[in-house]
Every structure is written in C-alpha cells, then in structure tokens.
Amino acid sequence: MRNKSSTKSGRPREVWIRLVYTPEQENLLLQFLTFDGFNGRMQISGSDIHLLTVFDCVVRNNGFSAAQPELGLSQPTISNHITALEERLGVKLCQRGRRGFLLTDKGHIVHEVAQSLMGALEEQSGLLSALKGSFIGRLSVAVVDSSATDTNLRLPEAIKAMAIQAPHVSLNIEIKQPQDILSGIAAGTYQIGIGSFDNKISGLRYEDLYTESHSLYCGSTHSILPDVGIRDISETIYEYPWVHRGYWNRQRQRQIRSHEHDRVVGDIEAQIIMVLSGQYLGLLPDHAAQVHISSGRLTSLPPASDNFSCPMQLVTRNSPQPKIVELFRELVKSQYEL
Structure with a gap:
C-alpha cells in the first residue's frame, strides 16, 4: 500500500x-x-x-x-x-x-x-x-546446568516480571558451561549469563547474586560408608577416586589431591551420575544433591576442607547495552534486593 x-x-x-x-x-x-x-x-x-x-x-x-x-x-x-x-x-x-x-x-x-x-x-x-515506548526484540540468556533445583536462583521470578513488562520480547534460555557462557557473551551470542565462573575473562561485568554451597558426597553403595562415623575420614577420602568438573580452574584442582583413577566430566549432571554409581566421590551443589539424598541414593560425607561456596553471578558485557538487556538485568538483580 x-x-x-x-x-x-x-x-x-x-x-x-x-x-x-x-x-x-x-x-x-x-x-x-x-x-x-x-x-x-x-x-x-x-x-x-x-x-x-x-x-x-x-x-x-x-x-x-x-x-x-x-x-x-x-x-x-x-x-x-x-x-x-x-x-x-x-x-x-x-x-x-x-x-x-x-x-x-x-x-x-x-x-x-x-x-x-x-x-x-x-x-x-x-x-x-x-x-512506541515498549520493549521489543530478542534476548538470549545462558545459565549453568543443574540450577533449576536451586531455590536461591530467582530467575523464574525475573522471567515472569519480564513477560509482564515486555511481552513482545522473545526470551531464549540456554544451558551452557561457564566458559561457553563467558565467551558467548563476549562474542554477542548471549546478552546475559548466570553462573559461577572460576576463569573470568576481561571486558565483562560480573555482579554477585547469591552464594551456592558445595559439599562432598558419595553414592549409597560406596565402600567408604562403613568408616563414616567410626573414625576420622578426612585423610581416607583421598584414597578413593573422585570425579571432577573440567571447567574448574587450576587453583581449585590443585587443592584436591589427585588419584590415578580420578575422572573429569563437563557438567554437574554427569558428575552426579558418576557419584551415584558408588565408585567416585564428588563435590556437588547441595541443592542438586538434595533430591538424591531424600531418595537414599546419595550420602553427604562429614565436612571436609575441600567443601566450598562459590558466588553465583550475573554477567553482561561491560559496555552500554540495549534497553531490553538492561531491563532484564535490573529485574534479576531486584529479586535479591527485596
């Protein structure tokens, strides 16, 4: 016309x-x-x-x-x-x-x-x-795996608020490894990332959201269990093979004594499966392990020096961003300011 x-x-x-x-x-x-x-x-x-x-x-x-x-x-x-x-x-x-x-x-x-x-x-x-006066476009968000069970992750609440305030924005959520999230944001593939990042890269903005705790776990059939509660197992745990995540930085890997039969996996889901086998020990997010503890398939071992907490962070490019990116960033952060 x-x-x-x-x-x-x-x-x-x-x-x-x-x-x-x-x-x-x-x-x-x-x-x-x-x-x-x-x-x-x-x-x-x-x-x-x-x-x-x-x-x-x-x-x-x-x-x-x-x-x-x-x-x-x-x-x-x-x-x-x-x-x-x-x-x-x-x-x-x-x-x-x-x-x-x-x-x-x-x-x-x-x-x-x-x-x-x-x-x-x-x-x-x-x-x-x-x-006119509305938000429109596409927004890609990358999140680390096994985060849906974390009640501290208030991403669903932020998505709800986004759907109400900017219904015309096409929101895409992808599950990625930490380094893929960072490189994706740097390259413009993703606009926002959420996770814990041992190996940070420059040019990005990291903002703390909350803390995720990790503890040492074994499967219900692991041979270390008879010793639990009977004697100090702080040294015994290094006599067994562990399963580690490949994206941990060298400093964290050096803190854990190696075993010739240790295994390395790419994500938390794979790590949990290996620990459930009863053949490996593993440091797992407490929220991800909870469902398996409730079913009796996992056992939490006594606190060890290897247990740790990591900051879960929101990551964007350290430069002026489009309005829809800033809106979603503020909506996520506001969930932790209530």
Whole structure:
C-alpha cells in the first residue's frame, strides 16, 4: 500500500507499507484486484479502506438500516458509500430492495478480502504500536546446568516480571558451561549469563547474586560408608577416586589431591551420575544433591576442607547495552534486593 507525504523541500515523497498475508488471503486479494474491467493492479487507498469498512459493517448487520447504529451514519449515506465502492471496483456487490439485502458472488469475495485486509492492518498496527515506548526484540540468556533445583536462583521470578513488562520480547534460555557462557557473551551470542565462573575473562561485568554451597558426597553403595562415623575420614577420602568438573580452574584442582583413577566430566549432571554409581566421590551443589539424598541414593560425607561456596553471578558485557538487556538485568538483580 502506498501513501504520499512531503519532504522538507515540499516535494511529494512516496512511502510504502508492506502488508503480509497468508496464502488464502493472497488468493482472495488476487481475485479482488483482477475483476473484469480492471487494467492492471488496483492501488488501495485510505478511502478504499473506509468504504470496505462500511461494506463489512453492512454485511455483518445484514442490511443498511441495521448497520446505522454501529456506523453512526444515515441510511442514504451508507447507500452512497456502497455505490461508491461498487463504482470503484466496477462490480455489483449486493442486491437491495423489496427482497432485502443479498450479496452477489463477487460481493462475497470482496467481503472476505475486506475482512482479511482489515485483520492484517490491525495486526500490523499492533506491532507498530509495540515499537512506541515498549520493549521489543530478542534476548538470549545462558545459565549453568543443574540450577533449576536451586531455590536461591530467582530467575523464574525475573522471567515472569519480564513477560509482564515486555511481552513482545522473545526470551531464549540456554544451558551452557561457564566458559561457553563467558565467551558467548563476549562474542554477542548471549546478552546475559548466570553462573559461577572460576576463569573470568576481561571486558565483562560480573555482579554477585547469591552464594551456592558445595559439599562432598558419595553414592549409597560406596565402600567408604562403613568408616563414616567410626573414625576420622578426612585423610581416607583421598584414597578413593573422585570425579571432577573440567571447567574448574587450576587453583581449585590443585587443592584436591589427585588419584590415578580420578575422572573429569563437563557438567554437574554427569558428575552426579558418576557419584551415584558408588565408585567416585564428588563435590556437588547441595541443592542438586538434595533430591538424591531424600531418595537414599546419595550420602553427604562429614565436612571436609575441600567443601566450598562459590558466588553465583550475573554477567553482561561491560559496555552500554540495549534497553531490553538492561531491563532484564535490573529485574534479576531486584529479586535479591527485596
């Protein structure tokens, strides 16, 4: 659809608005624009849309008189509008008279096209309105694995607030390893990251949210269990193989004595599975281990010097960010300020 406006110099300028139709709507519109008597395609103007709106109201109310209250127009005026539309299209739209109001075959086609056109205009108008003073776009958030069981992670509450305040934002959540989160944010793949990061990279902003505690666990069939509660096992724990996470930094890895049968995995879920086997000890987030403790499949070992707590942080690029990024960042942080 084309409209004309003026430039600063006073010369007319053409502005094009592209409407997107379904295949069914395109077929109806093609029929509408290729009636007998037309030479080429019809350019739909604002007055055409007005006439089609009047015609739609008349059809829905099944007559001129019944459409008066909705349109706020007299019956002669409505009749003149329908006549003008018929002249514009070069087709007879309806029969009116003693036999009442009756649509012609082409009148049915025009009415279907009118409804499709007005529906498309309303949808596009809604999208344009969303641009004014609203948030719109795509936001990608990366989170470390096994965080859904952590009641301290108030990400669901922030997502709810985002959906209410910015319903037109497309929010995508991905589960990634800490280093993939940081490199992804630096590269622009993700806008926000949440996790604990041993190996930080420069150019990013790290903001503490809460602390996640880790303790030493073993499976319910592990051979260390008979010693628990009988004697000090602080040295015994190093006689057994452990399962570690590969993304821990060297300092943390050096703090744990190595065993020739130690294993390294890429994420917490894999680590839990290895510990559940009863063959390995492992430092696990307490919230992630709790469900397996309740079922009797895991056992928490006495506090050891290897137990630790790590800060869970919100990460963004250390530079001015788009409004939707700043909005979600503030919504997450606000959950910890209540």
